[in-house]
Amino acid sequence: MAQYVQMIALSPTMEEGTIQKWNVKTGDKIESGTVLCEVETDKATMDYESTDEGTLLAILVKEGGSAKIGDPIAIIGKEGEDISSLKKPEQKPVEKKTGIKPEKAEEPEGFKPGIAPPRTKGRIRISPLARKLAGNYGIDPEKIPGSGPGGRIIKRDIVKYAAGTKGQGEIPAVKYQPDVLKDEVIVLNRNRKIAAQKLSESKFTAPHYYLRLSVASDGLLAFREKINSEAGNVKISLNAFLIKLAAESLKRHPVVNSSWDNDRIIRHGSIDIGLAVALEDGLIVPVVRDCGNKGVYQIDEELRAMIARARENKLSLDEITGATFTISNLGSFGIDEFTAIINPPGSAILAVGRIIREAVVDEQDKIGIQKTIRFTLSCDHRVINGAEGARFMQTFKNNLESPYHVLL
Amino acid sequence: MAGNKADTYDIKSFKKDFLLSLLEKMVLIRRFEEMASKMYGLKKIGGFLHLYIGEEAVAVGAIAALDLKKDAVFTAYRDHGHAIACGSDVRALMAELYGKITGISRGKGGSMHFFDVKNHFFGGNGIVGAHIPVAGGYALKLSVKGEDGVVLCMFGDGAIHQGSFHETLNLARLWNLPVIFICENNQYGMGTFFKRVSSVHNFSLMGKSYDIPGKQVDGMNVLTVYREVSEAVERARKEKLPAFLEIKTYRYKGHSMSDPATYRTREELDAYKNLDPIVYLKAELIENKLLTEEEFGKIDGKARKKVAEAVDFAEKSEEPDIKTLYEDVIV
């Protein structure tokens, strides 16, 4: 019966061979040991000796052609035999003999990781490292359940326990729950996606520098109180005042109210100030337009309306983009001072800290109590030079300490 | 010396069945080795594979001189032919090459470590020359127990310069152990022609230092091998004396599958192929009207079928269970 001659590995590392020369032709009689062809392997040219006997019925790979191991290269059979119905040899992928890893379930007994006997009464099973950490944290290991083999207390138990009891009087026994450590995937809403993209773009492209300034806010706060007492029901927010005073300062330093636009700077006509507002699941920056020409009442009213709509997620894209200057106030969170990331297309953002009551020495060397607010201005150096930014801050400080300056 | 001239025996003195059994064994070894080579090429078999093609007359002729009920055979790592000559089941041998649990050594030995104790075949040793004293030790047991068995200790020309060979020859003569040392001189220790590394080119002289008689034997003629080994076996059995034979032969293939054998010429190989032990015995039998071409075809067909069945058996056999790796380490 006719059969295929398959390419074989003629060197241990051969995967494929090129037939350089056929030493026999169709119709030739083949014996065991007859050199059929010369095969170029990855190493050398080797003779391919037949292990079959009969007549060469067909050559399937011509000289110069290559064949992978197992590929049929010729057919040997009886003279005149019909080979049209000959089945091709099964082309199973060659099994690699090396690298067969025993499946886990099949691990022999000797390979089982050593499991220590269960925790004996009266003695605490704890790793030396965990014991040291427990000492550092001042934790009594007796109260901690161990999650290691045989109930051994290990580092993660101490760390978890310490984290869970911070600032509490009585230390509750924390049951170790592996689920708590599971990762969670949070799908971002549109606003967060935009914010993430904008902020990273800003931080990584705009060269930031920071100007820090402490301002005595007693005058402003007294001023605000006065206005509020006169305004009846309406209570104008501190942020509205800050926006108004910043707008007045920007009028005097239009370079700070500008944008970087590739290789040019756009100086904006309108002063559009954004205010960063924290939402439950993110951050939004509603923009009050043309603050230079609006009074503090109007600014406050617009701001209030926009914040209310922001919380309902109803702000349009127009209302939250295009700020030429931004203010971020974390004072209500007790933050002393911080640096913010510039909110494009603006070139500066003003970070506002909390009102701090502090002792100060005045110019007459007298000690008094002052309500200080620390401001940090982040500037895009491509647009605003250091001195320009500093001059702006000087003006802003004057406006804040003596709001009547805006009239000058 | 390797020239298979029939001048040392009269073929008519042998029984026809015996002659045919020698031919059958040689053909079976040849077909087994060809198939092993093919399966190695198809990556069914891994590791070292040392083929016996061309040397069949040595194992078949020598082992035919034994009574395997009481005698024993030890050899090195080119051991397929010896196992088959001892009567091992070719299915278990092929399964061993495949590393299957049904292999003759349960998939733990592979090509170099065939063992078949029930047929008194003791391997299958991979360290050149290291089995020579072990074979001597088996003969010591026969000697101490007063049994009349003999041991055939076969090794290649590469082993003859190992200390273990010389140490064992000395002890074997000193203690009169019934062991026949057979150097199968296939002329190449791996890629090195034996004359390049030996101060003596006639190895049969090497027993002389230990007062052990030696002889060179034509290893391409199975009947010559049989006659000479039989003589040595009888002497060892009766006189309890060791003997040493250098049997000259030739391997057609490289040392192992990774050896392209570029250290020898095509002409040299072809010259030996003209002395092929199977072809020669076949011709001699036909000439003496003890065999027809048709009968030879049947013998060959039978061998091919056995080997094909062996491959089928090996393919279908199970891999050893992982837990078996702790078995056969300590009794």
Next chain:
Amino acid sequence: MAKITMREALRQAMDEEMARDENVILLGEEVALYNGAYKVSKGLHDKYGSARVRDTPITEEGFTGIGIGAAIGGLRPIVEWMTFNFSIQALDQVLNNAAKMLHMSGGQVRVPIVFRGPNGPAEYLSSQHSQALQSIYAHIPGLIVISPATPYDAKGLLKSAVRNDNPVVFLEGELMYAWEGEVPEGEYLIDIGTADIKRTGKDATVVTYGKPLKVVTEAAAALAGEGIDIEIVDLRTIKPLDEAAVYESVKKTNRCVVVDETWPVASVASYVGYLVSKNCFDDLDAPVEVITSEDVPMPYNHKLELAVQPSSEKVIRAVKKTLYL
């Protein structure tokens, strides 16, 4: 109970086993007419004759291999190496043949043989004749490795070794042959793979085997004078190791010192130390201490050669270290 030497205990073991089983033979250099280089085989040639007690030429590889072949054939040979220093000449036979035949043959070939002889540091012998080589043998799967410390253990274990169906490497201390110990009259066997508590104590466990048991015992006496009560676990068999006995003791004392006269790297001691550190992790009050020979070839000078080896002072220091004293 009669007090006899280690040499006599070993001789009795071989004598009794040769009398019991005619398949037991003894091979080695000077074992017959000379009565043994260390006189361990004294009288055996006279009693059992040249067929069973054989002098060999100085060919360790040859006669070791012959012993292995005889074992395969069904005899139960005892191969005596004049010292373990020379056993390395035969290491291929032990490592590649004796230890592997059972495995390579898929369980068909058994090699019931004992390789024995003196091992370990002696005196004034310099580097080639004064070394403890058991870690090399313990490293090889397929071997049983035994190293007794007393005449009683030596006799009972050697008899068990002769009857065992595996190749057994049996290491005797060269300096121990003249040491005496109590051995009962009648026949007895000791199970291979069982450790022995040579001294019970509560404060620290000292694991040892073979000749260093002497310095450990001396250290125990000295420590007892200071009110420190150590437990001594004598492994007796290195492979297979009686792990349970070691762990049980360490769980009681919470401290462990391993004393071994081999070199430190990849040694019996380092392996035992690893096992204790891992399996008694929660029971240890101090890191495991290991006392071995120094990692140098043995010098000839006596002061230096003593400094190389474990001593009772070193053991005392290590025990105190585990007690934070």
